[in-house]
Amino acid sequence: MATQENQPSSTKSIRPLVTVLPYVRRYRRFAVGAAISLTIAAVTTLTLPLAVRRMIDHGFSSSDVAFINTYFSMLMVLAIVLALASAARYYFVISLGERIVADLRREVFSRVTRLSAAFFDVNQSGEIVSRLTADTTQIKSAVGATASVALRNLILCLGAVAMMVYTSPKLSSLVLAAIPLIVFPIVGFGRSVRRRSREAQDTLAAASAYAGEAIAATRTVQAFNGEESANRRFGTAVENAYRAARSAVRARAALTAFAIAMVFGSVVAVLWFGARDVLNGTLSAGTLSQFLLYSVFAAGSLGALSEVWGELSQAAGAAERLRELLTEVPQIRAPEHPAAMPTPAKGAIAFADVHFAYPARPDYKSLRGLSFAVEPGETVAIVGPSGAGKSTVFSMLLRYYDPTKGTVLVDATDVRTVDPKDLRERFAIVPQDVTIFAASVHDNISFGAPDASREAVVSAAVAAQADEFITRLDRGYDTMVGERGITLSGGQRQRIAIARAILRNAPILLLDEATSALDAESEKLVQKALDGLMQERTTLVIAHRLATVLKADRILVMENGRIVEEGTHASLIHQGGLYAKLARLQFDHGAEGLFVAARQ
Ligand SMILES: Nc1ncnc2c1ncn2[C@@H]1O[C@H](COP(=O)(O)OP(=O)(O)OP(=O)(O)O)[C@@H](O)[C@H]1O
Numbered sequence: 001m002a003t004q005e006n007q008p009s010s011t012k013s014i015r016p017l018v019t020v021l022p023y024v025r026r027y028r029r030f031a032v033g034a035a036i037s038l039t040i041a042a043v044t045t046l047t048l049p050l051a052v053r054r055m056i057d058h059g060f061s062s063s064d065v066a067f068i069n070t071y072f073s074m075l076m077v078l079a080i081v082l083a084l085a086s087a088a089r090y091y092f093v094i095s096l097g098e099r100i101v102a103d104l105r106r107e108v109f110s111r112v113t114r115l116s117a118a119f120f121d122v123n124q125s126g127e128i129v130s131r132l133t134a135d136t137t138q139i140k141s142a143v144g145a146t147a148s149v150a151l152r153n154l155i156l157c158l159g160a161v162a163m164m165v166y167t168s169p170k171l172s173s174l175v176l177a178a179i180p181l182i183v184f185p186i187v188g189f190g191r192s193v194r195r196r197s198r199e200a201q202d203t204l205a206a207a208s209a210y211a212g213e214a215i216a217a218t219r220t221v222q223a224f225n226g227e228e229s230a231n232r233r234f235g236t237a238v239e240n241a242y243r244a245a246r247s248a249v250r251a252r253a254a255l256t257a258f259a260i261a262m263v264f265g266s267v268v269a270v271l272w273f274g275a276r277d278v279l280n281g282t283l284s285a286g287t288l289s290q291f292l293l294y295s296v297f298a299a300g301s302l303g304a305l306s307e308v309w310g311e312l313s314q315a316a317g318a319a320e321r322l323r324e325l326l327t328e329v330p331q332i333r334a335p336e337h338p339a340a341m342p343t344p345a346k347g348a349i350a351f352a353d354v355h356f357a358y359p360a361r362p363d364y365k366s367l368r369g370l371s372f373a374v375e376p377g378e379t380v381a382i383v384g385p386s387g388a389g390k391s392t393v394f395s396m397l398l399r400y401y402d403p404t405k406g407t408v409l410v411d412a413t414d415v416r417t418v419d420p421k422d423l424r425e426r427f428a429i430v431p432q433d434v435t436i437f438a439a440s441v442h443d444n445i446s447f448g449a450p451d452a453s454r455e456a457v458v459s460a461a462v463a464a465q466a467d468e469f470i471t472r473l474d475r476g477y478d479t480m481v482g483e484r485g486i487t488l489s490g491g492q493r494q495r496i497a498i499a500r501a502i503l504r505n506a507p508i509l510l511l512d513e514a515t516s517a518l519d520a521e522s523e524k525l526v527q528k529a530l531d532g533l534m535q536e537r538t539t540l541v542i543a544h545r546l547a548t549v550l551k552a553d554r555i556l557v558m559e560n561g562r563i564v565e566e567g568t569h570a571s572l573i574h575q576g577g578l579y580a581k582l583a584r585l586q587f588d589h590g591a592e593g594l595f596v597a598a599r600q
Contacts, residue, residue: 016320017312020143023100030096032111034148037088042155044082046163049293051075057286087150097144101136108325116332117400121360126209131325134204135318142315150308153301160298168283171274175295176264182259186306189255189312196248196328198317203244205235205321216305252310259306263299270295331359332399334419341422342411347507349374354396354406366392367403368561379534379551381543383557383582390542392561397540399423410508428501428531432442432512432542434493441470442477444496448504455501463532464499466492482566491526495535498529509533511541513548538548546583555579 024031055071088570112128165172214221214230221230271292275551277283356367366389374380382390395401396408399415408415415423428448436444445460446452451459457477461467469492473479481487501509511530527547534541543549549569557565557572557579565577 016316016323017142018321019323019326019404020100020104020139023103024096024143026098026103027099030092030099033266034092034096035151037085037092038148038151039155041082041085041089042152044078044085045156045297046159047077047078049163049290049297051078052293053286053290055286056289056337057284088263089152092145093148097140097142097147100143102139104136104139104322105132108136108322108347111328114330114333115328116329116330117395120353121358122207124213125367126212127205128325129212130201130205130208131321134208135201135321136554138201138315139322139446142176142312143320146308146311146315149304150312153304153308157298157301157305160294160301164294167287167294168274168424169600171291174270174273175266175298178269180546182262182266185262186255186259186309189251189258189306190309193248193251193255193310194313194316195313195445196244197250197314198247199457200241200244201317201321203237203241207234207241210234210237218243227356229418242531246250248314252314255310256303256307260303262448263302267295267299281563299385322510332402334421335417338419338422339413339417341418341426345426345507346411347426348376348409348411349397349508349538349540350409350412351393351396352407354403356396356401356403358392358401366561367396369406370562371406371560372556372563372566374540375540376538378553379539379541381549381550381552381555382558383543383555383579385578385582389561390558390560391512393480394429394512394542394556397508397510398427398429426506428504428506428533430494430497430512430530431503434497436481436488436493438480438482440478440480441473441496444481445477445499445503447500452503457499460497460499460503463502464495464529466495466499466529469495491523494526496531497532498526502533503544507537509537509539509541511539513542513544557582563592 051071051074094308096463100389101174109132112132131445138244159177161172164175178518211234221227270290274283274288274291278285278288350373351370354367354370355365357365370389370393372380378430381391384390396403397410397415399408399420402416410423410426437447442454442457445466449456454477461470470479511534541548541552543552543555549555554567555565555567555569555572556563559578565572565575565579567579569583573583574580
């Protein structure tokens, strides 16, 4: 992932998993419950070989029925304790995993929604969504299943080794000598698994990103008969993800095979010595059986630990990807001591010699010394050829980016000195391509004012000429509109956006007129809705229609990131400059009120 502030780190251990620790601490009760039940289960398992030895050395030889009965009832009790402790362990550990992942997802999402526009210029949304879903799932399995298996096996392994030493120090010393030979290669393999697993998650995220984009645009894909090529591209991405995952799995498989071979190999070797001691009469058969069981436990748990190490290394790859998002600092954020926006809000705007290049394209200046002022209550239209920098003006006002030079002022306050939240509070925006969420009409209108009552929502819709079509929908204001408002017409979507802006009741309106032509009826309704919205507020409108420029108090003509002409429609036509040319083009084309974006 490309980030502005934060280059991906390249840690070589499972250290990224410490990201998860604060979450574990938050739910200490689950963690403590898990630890207690784990210990009980492990200790119970460890007492079994003791019982077996006594059975072999005393039970069968004494043929004492009462002894056998007591022994078997004790074993039964042990079995029940083991069952209950295992169930409790499962419950605590899995609940902890689920809880942590829910928190992680919430926190990552909330972080991502606060990141600046520059971050999204270089990162794909699908890639980020993949981190939210696939990577957090890996963490869940690490915290839930894997960590508990690891802990249980660690306790079992340590316990078994201790009991082995207790049972036969001589045989144990042979086993212990073999341990470093086993452990070091395992750690090495773990690193390789972690690196490959990170690659697998990265390629999977790339596939998800592409799928998200293509599915959101199925109509375009079908219109261009692009299904084949979309399938091919997704297929390639999925195959890449498969190959990367298989490479990680291969490393894990090799790790498992190596660990098991080494561990059991050393057990067999040690037993061979033990068997000779039994024949010599220096070791009882029961003691050797007990030792055998403990070494099988130790070997089994070491084998399991090596597998778990692989899984933890995999989860560390995922944790690293999440940590990148969690530590990403928004470039645009409130200063340490934000100034207060002056109240009451007036709605004055000023640009003073603003220069700006988008971070994704630092060599190209989108604004080159832009200066203008808008008085409170004024309606100002911005016109100019495509790429002149009109939309960039809006981005600077909303402080999506900071100027490279110069100052943007709202109510005579430098926008960099205030909290972006307070600044954005002063704006309502109607963008060119309206964003409609897959939610009810009510929720879509009240998006910028979530506490608004139904009455307020309806009156905003009435003012936006939207009430009539909304009440004709199946469930009126409670009708769910599809993703991106797919069930609504273009004009309806625009009127919902206008209602949203009316309800927000902000002192400054930013309006990016849609270039797509609506039918005459819709056009009239949208115009009427806008007239209502523009009253009594400062309005800055990127104009594409003659009707709009005629109504504006002033027109700013932009070209190459600065203002080249300024005046009213009549005075600018009279000047015979760029505006006159743009207007002529429009009339030549005869398109009703549509400014054709002409490249100079
Ligand atoms: N996010 C971005 N990253 C890099 N460059 C950008 C970005 N957005 C816009 N630009 C560039 O900045 C310049 C000004 O773009 P802007 O969108 O402000 O133009 P515009 O006047 O609104 O054009 P149009 O009328 O076509 O919407 C263009 O050259 C464009 O390529």
